[in-house]
Amino acid sequence: MPKQRITKEMILEAAFNYAKEKGFEQVVLKNIADEIGCSVQPIYSYYKNMGDLKEQVYGEAMAFYQSFIYSRVDNERLLESMARANVEFAKQETNLFKMLFLNKIDGLNCFSDIYEWMGDKNATKQVMDRYSLSENAAKEIYLMLIIFTHGMANMIAISGANIPDEEIIEYLEKAYRAFIKAHQ
Amino acid sequence: MPKQRITKEMILEAAFNYAKEKGFEQVVLKNIADEIGCSVQPIYSYYKNMGDLKEQVYGEAMAFYQSFIYSRVDNERLLESMARANVEFAKQETNLFKMLFLNKIDGLNCFSDIYEWMGDKNATKQVMDRYSLSENAAKEIYLMLIIFTHGMANMIAISGANIPDEEIIEYLEKAYRAFIKAHQ
DNA sequence: CACGTTATATAACATACATTATATAACATT
DNA sequence: AATGTTATATAATGTATGTTATATAACGTG
Numbered sequence: 001m002p003k004q005r006i007t008k009e010m011i012l013e014a015a016f017n018y019a020k021e022k023g024f025e026q027v028v029l030k031n032i033a034d035e036i037g038c039s040v041q042p043i044y045s046y047y048k049n050m051g052d053l054k055e056q057v058y059g060e061a062m063a064f065y066q067s068f069i070y071s072r073v074d075n076e077r078l079l080e081s082m083a084r085a086n087v088e089f090a091k092q093e094t095n096l097f098k099m100l101f102l103n104k105i106d107g108l109n110c111f112s113d114i115y116e117w118m119g120d121k122n123a124t125k126q127v128m129d130r131y132s133l134s135e136n137a138a139k140e141i142y143l144m145l146i147i148f149t150h151g152m153a154n155m156i157a158i159s160g161a162n163i164p165d166e167e168i169i170e171y172l173e174k175a176y177r178a179f180i181k182a183h184q
Numbered sequence: 185m186p187k188q189r190i191t192k193e194m195i196l197e198a199a200f201n202y203a204k205e206k207g208f209e210q211v212v213l214k215n216i217a218d219e220i221g222c223s224v225q226p227i228y229s230y231y232k233n234m235g236d237l238k239e240q241v242y243g244e245a246m247a248f249y250q251s252f253i254y255s256r257v258d259n260e261r262l263l264e265s266m267a268r269a270n271v272e273f274a275k276q277e278t279n280l281f282k283m284l285f286l287n288k289i290d291g292l293n294c295f296s297d298i299y300e301w302m303g304d305k306n307a308t309k310q311v312m313d314r315y316s317l318s319e320n321a322a323k324e325i326y327l328m329l330i331i332f333t334h335g336m337a338n339m340i341a342i343s344g345a346n347i348p349d350e351e352i353i354e355y356l357e358k359a360y361r362a363f364i365k366a367h368q
Numbered sequence: 369c370a371c372g373t374t375a376t377a378t379a380a381c382a383t384a385c386a387t388t389a390t391a392t393a394a395c396a397t398t
Numbered sequence: 399a400a401t402g403t404t405a406t407a408t409a410a411t412g413t414a415t416g417t418t419a420t421a422t423a424a425c426g427t428g
Contacts, residue, residue: 001404002394029386039407040387050386102286102342109345111355144359148328151335158286161293171295175328178366182358185374186424213416223377224417234416 090153
C-alpha cells in the first residue's frame with residue numbers, strides 16, 4: 001500500500017489554523033483541502049464528515065484557550081490575571097473567541113450556573129482570604145467580574161477595536177476594586 | 185395593469201418577523217416567499233437583491249430596539265432603566281439582540297468611542313447631579329455600566345438562560361451602586 | 369371587449385458547499 | 399516484475415441558496 005502523504009494531524013492543524021486566522025465559518029471542505037494541497041478524499045478518510053472535523057477543531061480551540069489563559073495566570077492574583085487574560089484572548093484571538101463564546105452554550109440556567117461553569121475555587125478562596133469576606137461575597141465578586149470581563153471581551157471582539165492593554169487593565173482593575181469595595 | 189396583491193410593506197414585515205422569531209440567518213428568499221404565500225418575483229420587484237432586503241430588516245430591527253428601550257426608560261433613573269431595558273431586550277428578543285449586537289460594528293476604536301456611540305448625555309448629567317460627581321466620573325460610571333450590562337445581556341442571549349427579572353435587576357443594581365461608590 | 373402593461377408564478381440557471389463514486393497511482397508482498 | 403491494496407485525485411451527485419428568463423394571468427384604457 002502507498003504511504004500516506006496526508007496525516008490526520010495535518011488536516012486538524014490546517015483546519016484549526018484556518019479557524020484561528022480566518023474564522024470558523026471559513027472551515028469548509030475546499031478551503032482546508034487547498035490549504036493542505038490535497039483533494040477532499042484524505043479528509044473523508046480520517047473524518048466521517050465535516051461536522052466531525054469541526055467538532056475536533058472546536059476542541060482544539062478550547063484547549064488553545066485554556067493554555068492561553070493558564071500561561072498568563074498570576075497565582076498571587078488569580079481573579080485579576082484571569083480577567084485580563086480573557087480580554088487579551090478576545091483581542092488577540094478574536095476568531096477563536098467568537099467561535100468559543102459567541103455561540104450557544106447549553107446548560108446555563110442562572111448566574112450561579114455561570115459561576116459553576118467558569119468558577120475557579122482557588123480564585124474565590126484567594127478573594128475571601130485577602131479581603132476577609134464570606135464565601136458568598138467572594139463568589140458574587142467573582143461572578144460580577146466575569147460578567148464585566150465578558151462584556152469587555154465581547155465589545156472588543158465584535159468591534160475589532162484595538163484598545164491598548166493599559167486601558168483594558170485600568171478598567172478591569174477599577175471594576176474589580178469597585179466590586180470589592182461594595183462588600184466593605 | 186393588475187393590482188398588486190403583495191406590497192413592499194408585507195415583504196418587509198414578513199422578513200422582519202422571521203428575523204425576530206427564527207433568527208436573521210433564516211431570512212432567506214424561500215422562507216420569506218413561503219411566509220407571504222407568493223413566489224420570489226414580488227420580492228425582486230421591490231428589492232434589488234436579498235442583501236438589500238436584509239439591510240432594511242436590519243434597520244427595522246434597530247428601530248424596534250430603540251422603541252423597546254425608550255418605552256421602558258424611567259426619566260428619574262435614566263441609566264439604571266436603560267441598563268435593565270437592554271438586558272430585557274436580550275432576554276425577550278434574543279434573535280434581534282444577536283443580530284444587532286453580536287455582529288461587527290464599525291468605527292469603534294476605544295472605550296470613549298463606545299461611550300459616544302451609546303452615550304446619553306442626559307443620563308450622564310443625571311448621575312453628575314445626583315451624586316455630585318465630575319463629568320468624567322459620571323462618564324466613567326456610565327461606560328462601566330454599559331460594559332457590565334453588555335456582558336450580562338450577552339450571556340443571557342448566548343446561553344438562552346431564563347434568568348428571572350428580579351435577579352437581573354439585583355445584579356445590575358449592585359454593579360451600578362458599586363461603580364458609584366467607587367467614586368465616593 | 370380587445371389590447372397592452374405589469375404583477376405574479378414557474379422554471380431555468382448559477383454558485384457554494386457537502387458527499388459519494390469512480391479512476392489512478394503508489395508501494396508492500398509475493 | 400506482477401499483483402493487490404489503498405491513498406489520493408477527479409469527477410459526479412445532491413442540496414440549499416440566490417438570481418434571471420420566460421410564461422401566465424389580471425386589469426385599466428382605448
